[in-house]
Amino acid sequence: MQLARQVAFVVLRAVTTSDAYANLLLPREIERAGIAGPDAALATELAYGTLRRLGTYDAIIRAAAGRELDTIDPPVLDALRLGAHQLLATRVAPHAAVNESVQLAREESGPRAGGFANAVLRRIGQDDVTTWIARVTEAARSDDERLSIETAHPVWIIRALRRALAAEGRDGELTDLLAADNAAPTVTMAALPGLAEPDGERTPYSPTGFRLGGGDPEPAVRRSGGRVRVQDEGSQLVALALTRLTPVAPGERWLDLCAGPGGKTALLAAEALAGGAALDANEIAHARAGLVRRAIAPVPLEVEVHERDGRELASERAGAYDRILVDAPCTGLGALRRRPEARWRKQPSDVAELATIQAQLLDAALTALKPGGVVAYVTCSPHLAETAAIVREVVERRGDEVEELDARAALQAVALTPLDLPAPADGSGHAQLWPHRHGTDAMFLALLRKRV
Incomplete structure (x- = not known):
């Protein structure tokens, strides 16, 4: 001990x-x-x-x-x-x-x-x-400050989470969400489709997900040669919502624009292999690009991993891709169960800085789409400034060139059992997963199609 x-x-x-x-x-x-x-x-x-x-x-x-x-x-x-x-x-x-x-x-x-x-x-x-x-809460100056001490969440995060839940008409779930953030998450595994089968208790939603009986998952990863790996169920679902949105036509070209550390890239690679598509990946950070190469190594598909600013890469490849995943850099507020220090490390100012990059990445990805192609915009954060606001800003700027698809329907189509996904009050088509409701990280998904 x-x-x-x-x-x-x-x-x-x-x-x-x-x-x-x-x-x-x-x-x-x-x-x-x-x-x-x-x-x-x-x-x-x-x-x-x-x-x-x-x-x-x-x-x-x-x-x-x-x-x-x-x-x-x-x-x-x-x-x-x-x-x-x-x-x-x-x-x-x-x-x-x-x-x-x-x-x-x-x-x-x-x-x-x-x-x-x-x-x-x-x-x-x-x-x-x-x-x-x-x-210690006797001297709290507000209910939110008291809740901050009770639940170990900074006040600004509590308010952001409340607003995100309220956008679904579910702000009464805040206490449950904060409690879920403080609970140790269950380790979830993913089996790369076509290359491995789930070997354990199946997860409720992802067709590639399963859970081991307990203990260290690393031996199972090694035995499989990396064809099974640790991956949050929400992360699996948002990737599959893109790859299985429509049947894959042989010869399609896909891009994972912000690929590090490579978990979603590996899923995309396995799905591309099965459907006869080609996949490119990009990760600006050299160390994380190395993680991407290691993640996709078990998939017998040639994937070029670029190490560039995704905004520049996408802008240079106008009309090149059928499907693009933009797993945008974000505050990570949706993964506080697994990265608990993030709640103390992030500041409200980080949101504004990231939002600029997020909008630019999504805009560049739409430029790189072929007519009829689809971008999946994903964040591991429910903060409205990183999610709904980004999508709204870019769609309004693009005008009639882009239409938003029903991301909730896309998730339901790949899920093994129905997901509780209330429609946002703004009438948009995006979807939000939650740790307290779905047992996943708080993954956000929006699907945007470039009109033909």
């Missing part, structure tokens, strides 16, 4: 000091520590659980310490966060949670820091999480 705590602490430190991504770093640290089974599971729970509830724990630590967080040595603060999570949200024995966290603080910052951490954690351990939350 001590090694598991050390692994979780290393991940916390890397996230807070160098903006590391927990989902990329944690597996490497687990392997480096040589832990597996229950210890690896504990390290995962400690790292992800602490990051998910960071805002709540910080409010409790501030109250228990009687001082502002910026006056606490950063390594000590991370040790306190790790200890608070164990005390308030796990079955770890309180004495172990305190002693090991104190040891981490002492090793990082010396004996006095250890004494300080001991006093703070013992104070936290005197009450349960419900009592602490009631105490």
Whole structure:
């Protein structure tokens, strides 16, 4: 258990000091520590659980310490966060949670820091999480600020999620959504169509999805030669909605414009292979382009992976493609279950910066379409400024050249069982998946056809 705590602490430190991504770093640290089974599971729970509830724990630590967080040595603060999570949200024995966290603080910052951490954690351990939350929310200046502390979501994200739900007439689901963001997601697998078969419990919606009985999925990925892989069910569905929108005509040409890290690209490649289509991929970041090449390697289809600005590439290839996937860079607010640190790392200003790029990518993709071709605009975010607003802006600018298709019907057509997809109040055809409603990431999909 001590090694598991050390692994979780290393991940916390890397996230807070160098903006590391927990989902990329944690597996490497687990392997480096040589832990597996229950210890690896504990390290995962400690790292992800602490990051998910960071805002709540910080409010409790501030109250228990009687001082502002910026006056606490950063390594000590991370040790306190790790200890608070164990005390308030796990079955770890309180004495172990305190002693090991104190040891981490002492090793990082010396004996006095250890004494300080001991006093703070013992104070936290005197009450349960419900009592602490009631105490620290007494001074909340608004209902949203209170909800922010209770659910560990920044206020601006709470308001954005409420607006997105309200656009479907479902704002009463906000509490369920916030709770789903704080629950550890089930690992979902994808079997590349035509190359592998789902080998486990089938997922409710995706025809390529399944779940293993538990444990590390990596051995199953290796045994399959990469023909099965970890992939969120929502990610599978939005890719298949494009590839199966209409029967594939041999000789079609497809493009994955923002392909990294390659999960959707691999699905597109398998579908293109089955239908006799050709596929190009593009990813501007060199490291992520390498991940794309690795993801598509198991598919016996020649796919050229470009490393260019997608806006330039698409604009230069006017009228070249029948189907284009624009999996646009976004805030990632739809994947807070799996990337918990994103909620603390992103700011409202990021939305405006990304929206400019998103609109330009979608506009360029429409230029690259053949008449009659279709673009799937996808984000792993439900924020209306990254979803409905982008589609509306581009469609209005393009005028009669473009028509929006019914993305909800396209998803229903590929789903194994009916999806609960209410129509947006604006009458548009786009679709939004949700973790609390569908058990998927909050994937947004719009389908735009260039008129003949």
